[in-house]
Amino acid sequence: MATVKLWTDEEVSLHPRIKAVFDDIRATRKSDFVNNFWRALANEPALLERTWSSIKAVMIEPGALDPITKELIYIAVSTVNSCSYCVHSHTAAARAKGISDLQYSEFLAVVRMASETNALATALQVPVDPEFDAS
Amino acid sequence: MATVKLWTDEEVSLHPRIKAVFDDIRATRKSDFVNNFWRALANEPALLERTWSSIKAVMIEPGALDPITKELIYIAVSTVNSCSYCVHSHTAAARAKGISDLQYSEFLAVVRMASETNALATALQVPVDPEFDAS
Amino acid sequence: MATVKLWTDEEVSLHPRIKAVFDDIRATRKSDFVNNFWRALANEPALLERTWSSIKAVMIEPGALDPITKELIYIAVSTVNSCSYCVHSHTAAARAKGISDLQYSEFLAVVRMASETNALATALQVPVDPEFDAS
Amino acid sequence: MATVKLWTDEEVSLHPRIKAVFDDIRATRKSDFVNNFWRALANEPALLERTWSSIKAVMIEPGALDPITKELIYIAVSTVNSCSYCVHSHTAAARAKGISDLQYSEFLAVVRMASETNALATALQVPVDPEFDAS
Amino acid sequence: MATVKLWTDEEVSLHPRIKAVFDDIRATRKSDFVNNFWRALANEPALLERTWSSIKAVMIEPGALDPITKELIYIAVSTVNSCSYCVHSHTAAARAKGISDLQYSEFLAVVRMASETNALATALQVPVDPEFDAS
Amino acid sequence: MATVKLWTDEEVSLHPRIKAVFDDIRATRKSDFVNNFWRALANEPALLERTWSSIKAVMIEPGALDPITKELIYIAVSTVNSCSYCVHSHTAAARAKGISDLQYSEFLAVVRMASETNALATALQVPVDPEFDAS
Structure with missing residues (x-):
């Protein structure tokens, strides 16, 4: 259960702005798996972009x-x-x-x-x- | 303010069980300063011993x-x-x-x-x- | 799972004090659906009455x-x-x-x-x- | 008390990056008062800029x-x-x-x-x- | 510091609704001391009455x-x-x-x-x- | 779901240090049921021993x-x-x-x-x- 829809890959593929983030998640992590947190945030494209960009800077960059x-x-x-x-x-x-x-x-x-x-x-x-x- | 008395060094010196912990805190940390947390815990000698021994094992030992x-x-x-x-x-x-x-x-x-x-x-x-x- | 029983409509119907609250929830919300929170609180009739009356005053009245x-x-x-x-x-x-x-x-x-x-x-x-x- | 230094206006005036944020806080709020939260964040210029920019977007813009x-x-x-x-x-x-x-x-x-x-x-x-x- | 005014006894004495609660607190506790929580709640007479009545029922009655x-x-x-x-x-x-x-x-x-x-x-x-x- | 493995009785039986704690839990509680908390802690034998010994002293001893x-x-x-x-x-x-x-x-x-x-x-x-x- 969730309070929002969880976006499937098919739904994501139809929205370039969301797809760009999912593509970058996959490329950065070198894995096809995109976990539910991002599928929930996909309902809020601006928040999705901001959060992923922040996670990348804080948690992934050396x-x-x-x-x-x-x-x-x-x-x-x-x-x-x-x-x-x-x-x-x-x-x-x-x-x-x-x-x-x-x-x-x-x-x-x-x-x-x-x-x-x-x-x-x-x-x-x-x-x-x-x-x-x-x- | 506190919900319990904060023990002074003079009061501690009169209670060997408490004094032993304070002495070990000072020796372990190589400093005369004993902070208020321990002065408050001194009201509960068993808790004082247990907590200091646990802190030493978890936070100080390599x-x-x-x-x-x-x-x-x-x-x-x-x-x-x-x-x-x-x-x-x-x-x-x-x-x-x-x-x-x-x-x-x-x-x-x-x-x-x-x-x-x-x-x-x-x-x-x-x-x-x-x-x-x-x- | 829950730490208490969840009351079914049939069980509620046998207890007038609880039924009165459930009836008022349904009438106030103009819906037959009564969610689990109230079915759990039904174990505590006084708390049920107090909480519903408070929710109505705080959340529903203009x-x-x-x-x-x-x-x-x-x-x-x-x-x-x-x-x-x-x-x-x-x-x-x-x-x-x-x-x-x-x-x-x-x-x-x-x-x-x-x-x-x-x-x-x-x-x-x-x-x-x-x-x-x-x- | 604080775990970090609180920057005075005089100290801020010597650091252009921090001063730029303080100037924008004052201009945006139309007030000379800059509260301690920003004086504490001044120790972390990148965090200061990010937080103020985010507060402005979320809390101040219509x-x-x-x-x-x-x-x-x-x-x-x-x-x-x-x-x-x-x-x-x-x-x-x-x-x-x-x-x-x-x-x-x-x-x-x-x-x-x-x-x-x-x-x-x-x-x-x-x-x-x-x-x-x-x- | 507080986010609201703390009412003095003199101010309370001028507002019968608030004074009635303070009188009951003093009578119930058999003490002249009324602590700051009630002096802050005095800004919200309905909340003051509700909270005191609830505290009395829950914490004081056997x-x-x-x-x-x-x-x-x-x-x-x-x-x-x-x-x-x-x-x-x-x-x-x-x-x-x-x-x-x-x-x-x-x-x-x-x-x-x-x-x-x-x-x-x-x-x-x-x-x-x-x-x-x-x- | 859990972030660690939950130990079955069979796995526990092969590790004397863990088995000793499980045996004591069963003997102390006079029940064969050992709940998941202990089956998760079994991954950390020292923590398992310490936590059970502490629970026994604090919660079970008069x-x-x-x-x-x-x-x-x-x-x-x-x-x-x-x-x-x-x-x-x-x-x-x-x-x-x-x-x-x-x-x-x-x-x-x-x-x-x-x-x-x-x-x-x-x-x-x-x-x-x-x-x-x-x-």
């Missing part, structure tokens, strides 16, 4: 953080936001990028640790130490 | 993820949980561990990207592709 | 905000709370009330924008400007 | 939703994300754009209503009715 | 759950919602109702435990066992 | 809070975190431990009440009264 680190940050955010779709798709992406079992284990340990200390710091309403101020 | 990557995952979780204390303390920790300006910029870009696509995937209720199933 | 605006605020809250049921039901409600494609596009753009700037303001722990204080 | 509706959606998202800064700044923005007391009252009523029904739907794990599927 | 259990559930919700105000006010309420140090310790342990297993179940996207279905 | 109260706090946290799995499994646990219909009704009422007042306190950004400070 930078100071390696690709696996970026996926782990993405999964961490998606986990706390309870975004089932995003947890699934970016865990698959981390695997496709070669994350090791040990790295994934440590990732889970950090997320677990942060979740519990977040809850404790909020329950206790710990005041921020002035030493942490960078303003 | 592993498959480097220390800066672990801090970034921690800040990502804390940001989505709106834990003001944790964002402040772990951003300071990332800086102390030598995060570069470029790494921090890219971290912000990934968090921003994940936050917006999480919202979109949830608003559109995109169904998870069977390709992502690992069960 | 006021200073038009019905589509109220649905959009509802979907925004439900999206951030990751309430899959509520996103689905209120997106359907917005459509039933005549939301245009352009309005829905702009809604998604605002939700995306707010989600990313929320994450940035929290990650940077931006202090509130005194100019915003209304107390 | 569209299918009126400016007050867009602010209300923004405040709704920010409230659920517990973004103190964003709630303050966008409530001030809604006031500056002329929201009436009655509109604000109804906004609070919808947010309250959505928050409580979100919690109920999640606690009861109500299954989505097939009637709501638009895929 | 029922199947004892008063401390109800406060702990309230603090748990408020902690995960990062509602600083609510964590502070309901932790104070739990203390005023006589929560023991041991009860509070166990409460923190359950919140910590739930927070970490929630994160794990979401990161792993564990499918709900059919045995848990009650529908 | 303490100052009765077992039903602890389950209710757990469900409250899980509801706000939108952890579908955890809401399902701990509501089933509360039922298995003998929660009455009236207790569950009141639980829902408190969660509803807290959710709505959390949203109001955050939307109004009510400042914490100095009277609530325990530091």
Whole structure:
């Protein structure tokens, strides 16, 4: 189920603006598979273009953080936001990028640790130490 | 303000169980500064011991993820949980561990990207592709 | 799946207190369809009455905000709370009330924008400007 | 407190790239006041430019939703994300754009209503009715 | 800071509808202290009346759950919602109702435990066992 | 669907470290049923051991809070975190431990009440009264 239509390849092929994005997704990822997120965003061509162009710049182009680190940050955010779709798709992406079992284990340990200390710091309403101020 | 008392060094010095943890925090971090999170947890000695021992194992001992990557995952979780204390303390920790300006910029870009696509995937209720199933 | 029983029309017909609410839902909405939310709440008659009466007053009776605006605020809250049921039901409600494609596009753009700037303001722990204080 | 430096006007004046954005904020809003969010983002010039350009397109340029509706959606998202800064700044923005007391009252009523029904739907794990599927 | 005015006792005394609620708060709690939540809600008399009447019915009138259990559930919700105000006010309420140090310790342990297993179940996207279905 | 493999009893039987935990779960709960959460955690033996040992200490061993109260706090946290799995499994646990219909009704009422007042306190950004400070 979804709140919008999921575009099939046949429907996409009839809309050049949408097809251009799908073509670029396939070329960039060197894979014919286009996942449902893009098939849902196809209902909003401007948002589709903007989001793909942003994902490409942030997640795919080389930078100071390696690709696996970026996926782990993405999964961490998606986990706390309870975004089932995003947890699934970016865990698959981390695997496709070669994350090791040990790295994934440590990732889970950090997320677990942060979740519990977040809850404790909020329950206790710990005041921020002035030493942490960078303003 | 806080919902519990924040223990001063003088009060800590009178409780050997709590003092042992504070001593280990100082020795492990090679710094005299003990931040408010531990001063608040001092009200719960068992929780204090458990949390410090867990933080040491997860965040300080060497592993498959480097220390800066672990801090970034921690800040990502804390940001989505709106834990003001944790964002402040772990951003300071990332800086102390030598995060570069470029790494921090890219971290912000990934968090921003994940936050917006999480919202979109949830608003559109995109169904998870069977390709992502690992069960 | 659900954590409680979903009441069928036949079961509802045997309980006058619950039936009265279902009858009013049908009469108010001029539709025979009663969605699962009410079939789940039927396990708690007092909560069922209170929630329906509140929904009717807040969402259905005319006021200073038009019905589509109220649905959009509802979907925004439900999206951030990751309430899959509520996103689905209120997106359907917005459509039933005549939301245009352009309005829905702009809604998604605002939700995306707010989600990313929320994450940035929290990650940077931006202090509130005194100019915003209304107390 | 903040996790980053807040740029003063004097510091901004020495960096043409940042100054250009601040000048455009002032010109667009017809006000000399530049709030702390932008002073924090000034540490990340690319993010500053991208965010301001996006805010201008989404929140300021005329569209299918009126400016007050867009602010209300923004405040709704920010409230659920517990973004103190964003709630303050966008409530001030809604006031500056002329929201009436009655509109604000109804906004609070919808947010309250959505928050409580979100919690109920999640606690009861109500299954989505097939009637709501638009895929 | 706040996004609305906080009403002083003098201002309240001039508005009979608001004064009636404040009088009932004081009489019910047998205390002259009226906390800021009600002083903020005073801007919305209908919401003030509704919320106080609801709080009285749910939190103060005797029922199947004892008063401390109800406060702990309230603090748990408020902690995960990062509602600083609510964590502070309901932790104070739990203390005023006589929560023991041991009860509070166990409460923190359950919140910590739930927070970490929630994160794990979401990161792993564990499918709900059919045995848990009650529908 | 899940992001990891769910271990069958047959697979578990071949790994003594994992089998020891599953045996203890069955013995402690006096039931042959082992739910999916543990079958997913089996991929991470250290995390499996740690989590089960922690759950046993916090949720099963007798303490100052009765077992039903602890389950209710757990469900409250899980509801706000939108952890579908955890809401399902701990509501089933509360039922298995003998929660009455009236207790569950009141639980829902408190969660509803807290959710709505959390949203109001955050939307109004009510400042914490100095009277609530325990530091």
